[in-house]
Amino acid sequence: MMRYVVVFLLSLATYLVFVGSVTLYDIVTGIAVSSVAATVFGRILVRNPRKLEVRRFVELVRYLATFIATEIRAHLELAKIVLSPNVSKSIRPGIVRVRYDLESDYGVTLLANSITNTPGTLVVDLDEEERALYVHWINVRTLEPEEIRDIVSRSFEEHARKIFD
Amino acid sequence: MGSRLLAALSMCAMALALAYALTVGVFSIYIPIELRPLAKILVTSAYNESTPLFSSMTPEIVTAVVWDYRGIDTFFEVAVFYVAIVATAALFRGIERSAPRTSVGLSTIVRTVTRIVALMIVVVGSAIILHGHLTPGGGFQGGATIAVAVALALVAYGLAKLVEHRIDYETSLKVRSLGLLGLSLSACIALIAALILNTNAYVFQNQPKTYAPIGLPYAVDGVLISGTVLLLNIFDGIAVAAGFALLLILLSQPEDVARERVLSSEGGE
Structure with missing residues (x-):
């Protein structure tokens, strides 16, 4: 579970920094994109979640x-x-x-x-x-x-x- | 020593001149105050809440033109790109699944960095797609950005590793078809609604028009989504990313595996 949370936060941060604004639209789409990205990349990026x-x-x-x-x-x-x-x-x-x-x-x-x-x-x-x-x-x-x-x-x-x- | 000092001073002067040209110089370029007639039409109609019947409700004018003013034109541009991919897939007929069994890829350093960067590229590509109606970008640009992640992974890990993770011919073909289906449905969404409600509508209609009262809402709870433009951008992005991925996967197949495949199938018949 932790691995998905960490990847989610990384991708949400990337999203908001790239977009450069924090409106409701940015947050909603950012959360949607980051959820998908976290499920796809969670296992690829974090192999051992106990190290977090x-x-x-x-x-x-x-x-x-x-x-x-x-x-x-x-x-x-x-x-x-x-x-x-x-x-x-x-x-x-x-x-x-x-x-x-x-x-x-x-x-x-x-x-x-x-x-x-x-x-x-x-x-x-x-x-x-x-x-x-x-x-x-x-x-x-x-x-x-x-x-x-x-x-x-x-x-x-x-x-x-x-x-x- | 004197000449060295002179050289250092002239370097400093050049750096200052360059800095001046890049900041003050560029901003003082002559910009005409008067808009040309075409620009006037675009600026007053791309996003104008006071005349909703004539507006596309999309602040980003290029995207407004591409998906609203001349949607059908863009549809055929998209079709040209897909025909090119279909033609490539046809050229690779019979050997489209010739991935090597194992691949080594590049060094640990490159592979580790690729893993992190691939995530960030996919996220940035999605941001470009989802903000297509607000800022420069859109479906094609964002989709092409996402495909860069596939290109990097292909080089860093090799084709076999990607196929192992189900990023292969089948998946990209399915995702691409899904994107195309979504694109066609979003183009006809107003038309379908009009057929059910028994009124008039156009193909690629976005906002309600005088004799075609059906259109998608341009804002949800005050958040601007620009009607069909957002949907078209999303599905175009998915289709373009998968289309490029398909091309890259096909082109990176090694010849020896493909040859083996062809020869074994000939011997088997």
């Missing part, structure tokens, strides 16, 4: 705070590189392998998208058997696997585990 806990939503909010802070720091770092007098000297581009330890699809997706959305790092491939992401890094500072993981993905991975695993 308040604790995980709180973790999601905390993740967003960390993400925004990391994002600002990465932007500043990259801006420094772009504005430096000799760009080619201040970068060391390369592709590194970053191992991860996450179970759920959503967790892996959150981790990969967080890495891609931070300027300077970009996920180019995913190896599910080896549990590794291949990440293009504009400034490869180290080749030690654990150090790479510390810099590139550690905090995102811990948040993803708390939210989705």
Whole structure:
């Protein structure tokens, strides 16, 4: 039951944000569309409804705070590189392998998208058997696997585990 | 160092100029105050509560023209699209159910994002359909938007997975026929009512006219629904979404499975 409620709320929010007004007509049609969408997508979007806990939503909010802070720091770092007098000297581009330890699809997706959305790092491939992401890094500072993981993905991975695993 | 500063300054100046052109510049484009005669007719008749006999009661003028002023014209446009789909289905005759048994699809990242985005695309498409009489959009636009979700799912998951979830040839054909049936019935709804009540009505009639007093209410409890325009938009959206889905499913069938199917049926006869 919970899975349908969550999908219903997500689709109603999408509907109202897209329409951009909250009249009686919007609410009635929004509820009708969201009910149908929830019955169709409920099982597709939420595989394990027991995971829908308040604790995980709180973790999601905390993740967003960390993400925004990391994002600002990465932007500043990259801006420094772009504005430096000799760009080619201040970068060391390369592709590194970053191992991860996450179970759920959503967790892996959150981790990969967080890495891609931070300027300077970009996920180019995913190896599910080896549990590794291949990440293009504009400034490869180290080749030690654990150090790479510390810099590139550690905090995102811990948040993803708390939210989705 | 001097040239670098100059370059930075000129970049800033260009950004400012672009920002100015995009905001102030665009809004100060010359707009004629006088309406042309055709525009005057449309603006005064598309939604006008003081002259209900001459109004289509649809604030969105393009939708009013498409489904009310020239409904039959639109019906034949829709028919052309359906004939194209029927022709494609005829070309695929005998191999229309040639989905592979398994499909791998793309990576976990793409599949997970597709699941979320597909829901949002379907919801946004429905919003476009249901607000067709109020804002730009309507049945065709919303239906095409919903079909994008099918296209994404086809690429991210592969045809076999979709068939497993009953998004296949049969379902899209049935839904499309249902949409077409609804479209035809909504076009004739005033006519059917008039036949029962023994008065006059037109095909594609929306609001009551002088010698055809039957029409659908344009508002329910003060909420504007624009009579048949809402119904036509909904059924057109369903039919278009299913029609595009049918095309996409047919076109993404692999040749080797289809060939196997044809050869085995020839050997069996």
